[in-house]
Amino acid sequence: MDPYDQWLILHSGLANTVGTADPDEDGRTNFAEYAFGGNPALADPVPWSVGTSGANFVFSWLQRTGGSVVYEVQECADLAAGSWANSAAVVAPVTGIVAPDGFEWKRISVPAAGRKFYRLTTVPQAQILSFAPLSAKSYGFPSFTLTASSSSGLPLVYTSSHPEVATISGNTVNIIGIGTTTIRASQAGNSTYIGATEVARTLTVAPRTSLTVNAKTDFGAVGDGVADDTVPLQNALNYLSANLVMDGGGCLVLPSGTYRITRRLKFEREALPHGLNQGVTLRGAESAGIGATILYAATQEGALFFNVNDTEGHFFQFGVRIQDLQIQAGAADAGAAIEIQRMPTADTIQSVIPLIKNVAITRDTPFK
Incomplete structure (x- = not known):
């Protein structure tokens, strides 16, 4: 042919x-x-x-x-x-x-x-990627921009090996949780440039070391002894839990006032990792007198509650601090107490007791 x-x-x-x-x-x-x-x-x-x-x-x-x-x-x-x-x-x-x-x-x-x-x-010509090492971030750090580049000037593509730690949209990194993820930069090339050798960098996201919230100004608690403050107080505790604060850096401030609670305030985290991650402080103004902070337990369920050891053997509640406030029973069957569940050893009890400081538990009605 x-x-x-x-x-x-x-x-x-x-x-x-x-x-x-x-x-x-x-x-x-x-x-x-x-x-x-x-x-x-x-x-x-x-x-x-x-x-x-x-x-x-x-x-x-x-x-x-x-x-x-x-x-x-x-x-x-x-x-x-x-x-x-x-x-x-x-x-x-x-x-x-x-x-x-x-x-x-x-x-x-x-x-x-x-x-x-x-x-x-x-x-097609060779191209080289430049991608500087990534500094460690804390959980809660705002989204940030990746600045890797190619000698070709062509745009890069980024991926994250663990999207539960960080996701990437374009060249913007969004921190999702704590842990370590590998961020890879690549450039596939075109008719002028061959594909570049991929460059990988490790991003480590650590728990927050400091986060303070105010029950009144941040979560809408009233503290007048009449309004039910259970939901705003629980929301505040949940917020500290969800933001993975550890090493004593998370603090819920309760300004002076009487906070009426009608069910347990729970110091716990249902999603992994469980617990409050070793360090949340519930801090009032004072435990007695004018200007005291009072948690007013209006029902039998009105108590502070946290697990020190859950059924799977997780010891995530160490480091919870409760200080400078008064827990007051407002009814004969009210649960004015700090309830601690699943403490299997004496060592566990010794680890918890020193974290309760200047806390008074009182009752303004006869015990039923």
Whole structure:
């Protein structure tokens, strides 16, 4: 089969297979495309033209200047796959033609005797990613931007190995939880650049070391002895729990006043990791007298409650501090107490007792 017929089969689906036709309407006939290894169904990415000079063919093209694109002239005796090789033809500038800004005309002149095919290609270049190590963050740290870059200037793609620790949207990191995740930067390349070697960085998210909230100003507790403050107080404790504060850095401040509670205030965290992570303080103004902070237990359920050891053996409640307040029973069957469940050993009790400081438990009605 004639090489031209083979070429037509390779590029099947042409609107017109006649040698003088121009199915892609880029100004080059099928024969011209064939002679220079092109695809007649697609417009050529590099503008080029063909002419003659004596016994030579002149192949000229417009290419970018001052950029990173590397152009290469290739030739082959037929169009068999894998037969293209770099041409020894000398590339020279084209004079007398004005090129657009940022471009220049180049050409080769090759003998017309003997059949060869020529094409102009671009050689993908290597690119290098720069990605500085990531500093450790604390839970609650605001979203931040990744600043890795490629020597190519192409945009990067980021991934996080543990989305429960951090997620990524574009180049913005959103901290979700505590732990460690690997953030990878990659660049797949294009016709000018080959894909870059991926770079991985470790991001460590630690628990907060400090977070103080106010029962009244932050969570709407009233503290007048009439309004039911159970929900705002529990919401405050839940907030400290959810924000994973540890090492004594979480504190719920109860300004002076009487806070009416109608069910247990629970010091616990249901989701993993359980507990309040070793360090939440419930701090009032004073345990007695004018300006005291009073937790007014209006029902049998009105008590402070936390597990020191849950059924799975998790000891996450160590470090809870309750200080400078009064727990007062407001009814005969009210539960004015600090209830501690599942303390299996004496060592556990010794670990908890010192964390209760300047706390008075009183009753304004006879015990029922």
